[in-house]
Amino acid sequence: MSNSNNILGHSLSFPLRIESDGRFAWSEGESNIRESLTVILKTEPGERIALPDFGAGLGRFLFEPNNAATHARIERAITGALTRWERRIQVESVEVVADHIDLSAALATITYRLVATSSRERISVAVPLKSP
Template sequence: MSQSSPLKAFLGKGWAFPIQPNQTDKTIAYAEGAEKVRQSIWMILQTEPKERIMRPNFGCGLRRYLMQPNNSATWAGIQRDIERALSRWEPRIKLEEVNVNGGDDPSVAMISIQYSHVQDGSRENLVFPFYLE
């Protein structure tokens, strides 16, 4: 899908996550547009509050669920924390739905996030496997 330049400008451009060299010229790789938003969501999910010195409230705090049972109570807590974190830290999206369920592996909670970009309404989804053990 080709994005117009105003949409790409709104969605942003920055270092790709994880930070890695660009394979063609060995500079830092960049991501832009919808991929940058996707990487930002991934970063929010993987960051713990107080992990960033200059922004101590940033992140989702999913590590508090490590070693918890893979059941509906744990899934509800994960869902609540994701909804709060993404609503607070990712203004480029409208969060439509967060689902957390058990996966085939009993130690994995499967997180499914549906969202749309506020600029043009295009819908995206992200699946994030979270290992409880």
């Protein structure tokens, strides 16, 4: 494992996978951080008994309209959750727009910097909303 991967993290992969030798797969480096972001964004508060506040709670927007007001609330939820739960990154921006392919979803694009290396990364996630 390289030194930069050590400072960026090393843990079980998500979703859990089994390697060909029968052992659990591990993730490290930038992919470990992306997996962590996915876990935070897809977790609803209350799902984890030991951390009842953990997660972004994006499921609460399921029946909300796909408009600017909802997009702003999603941006705040994402920024707050990632700032609180993932200390290895610094959120630079969160942009939420209507998904032009799936009209019942918004597309959130998150730009962040890795604290350890100052490298800029970007991920996108679809947030299900009210069907048109």
